[in-house]
Amino acid sequence: MAIYRVTASLLHLRTSADRASNSLAIMKAGTIISGTADDSPTPGWTRGRWNGIEGYAASQFLERLAALDPVPVTxxxxxxxxxxxxxxxxxxxxxxxxxxxxxxxxxxxxxxxxxxxxxxxxxxxxxxxxxxxxxxxxxxxxxxxxxxxxxxxxxxxxxxxxxxxxxxxxxxxxxxxxxxxxxxxxxxxxxxxxxxxxxxxxxxxxxxxxxxxxxxxxxxxxxxxxxxxxxxxxxxxxxxxxxxxxxxxxxxxxxxxxx
Ligand SMILES: [Zn+2]
CATH class of the missing domain: 3.30.1380.10 (Muramoyl-pentapeptide Carboxypeptidase; domain 2)
Structure with missing residues (x-):
């Protein structure tokens, strides 16, 4: 699993790896999403999860973060x-x-x-x-x-x-x-x-x-x-x-x- 940060001011989380597909959520700049496995990845798109919603976001507006391990919750x-x-x-x-x-x-x-x-x-x-x-x-x-x-x-x-x-x-x-x-x-x-x-x-x-x-x-x-x-x-x-x-x-x- 990888963690990404949204770099665009607003970014859609979509139902599929396609700009024309429906938007599940709009994420603000700085939002953190976790990447999830994708059996057949589409170039330019990242499958991710945010707030329990899984979908696709345009990779060019995502920055992969070095901190890959989730913090244990105290x-x-x-x-x-x-x-x-x-x-x-x-x-x-x-x-x-x-x-x-x-x-x-x-x-x-x-x-x-x-x-x-x-x-x-x-x-x-x-x-x-x-x-x-x-x-x-x-x-x-x-x-x-x-x-x-x-x-x-x-x-x-x-x-x-x-x-x-x-x-x-x-x-x-x-x-x-x-x-x-x-x-x-x-x-x-x-x-x-x-x-x-x-x-x-x-x-x-x-x-x-x-x-x-x-x-x-x-x-x-x-x-x-x-x-x-x-x-x-x-x-x-x-x-x-x-x-x-x-x-x-x-x-x-x-x-x-x-x-
Ligand atoms: Zn009450």
Whole structure:
């Protein structure tokens, strides 16, 4: 396997080694892709994989990098499953920006929403899913580990914060605030769930895509780092189901990832 860097300002990853074939993705300058085997290579074209998508890119816009070996992903300390993570750097840049804008819009209208939870590790998702099932308490989520957009840095939970306390109160004047959260989120390319009021997630990406390891374009280092570390930790602990392929495999050196 070889690793290449995109040198053109924008480069198509195509379905076949042909300029007329469909574009699967558009990669920005500096994007790192890994080369994959091709039984019958076409001169001028490189078969490669990026974000779980395999296709062909014009070789003249690819620079082969010396660092051929993927960096081993480090496994950090175990996750505290009771702790909410509000680190916005772990969110995909598109979601990070949309959520920041969403909060600005709402706060400007004197609606005191804040981020209650951002990235959620699969261990915590499993823990929350067990509530009301194998653990006491009310059922609070339908999603198992790797089935929530939180595990991909593509979701956030937005809750009212009033007089130093989180509030899920939907009575009186606050009903309109929750309604406005839904409306404003939709206008910013975020999807809401009817059964989880505070939850917003990236629109236009199917869970089946994520489970197949196909992540949205435009990721950056801090987002990718969070995902690969979560996948590495989960794998090292023998967690089931396995993380989507592509989160761990063929990880390029992080300082060479497009940011
Ligand atoms: Zn959520």
């Amino acid at each position: 496994v950090g300390p175990p996750v505290n499953v009771d702790r909410r993570d509000v680190d916005m750097a772990k969110l995909h840049p598109i979601v990070r920006d949309s959520v920041a804008q969403l909060l600005r819009v709402l706060n400007d209208k004197a609606m005191p929403f804040r981020v209650f939870e951002a990235y959620r590790a699969p261990e915590r998702q499993r823990h929350l899913h067990a509530q009301g099932r194998s653990r006491p308490g009310m059922i609070i989520t339908r999603a198992r580990a790797w089935e929530s957009y939180h595990q991909y840095g593509l979701a956030a939970d937005i809750v009212l914060f009033v007089e130093g306390k989180w509030s899920w109160d939907t009575s009186g004047a606050r009903a309109a605030m929750w309604k406005e959260l839904q409306v404003a989120a939709a206008s910013l390319g975020l999807e809401t769930l009817s059964f989880e009021r505070p939850h917003v997630q990236l629109k236009g990406v199917a869970l089946s895509q994520l489970l197949a390891g196909r992540m949205p374009d435009g990721g950056d280092v801090s987002w990718f780092n969070a995902l690969s570390e979560a996948a590495a930790r989960w794998t090292a602990a023998g967690g089931s189901p396995p993380p989507p392929s592509g989160l761990l495999a063929e990880r390029p050196p992080l300082d060479q990832l497009a940011s």
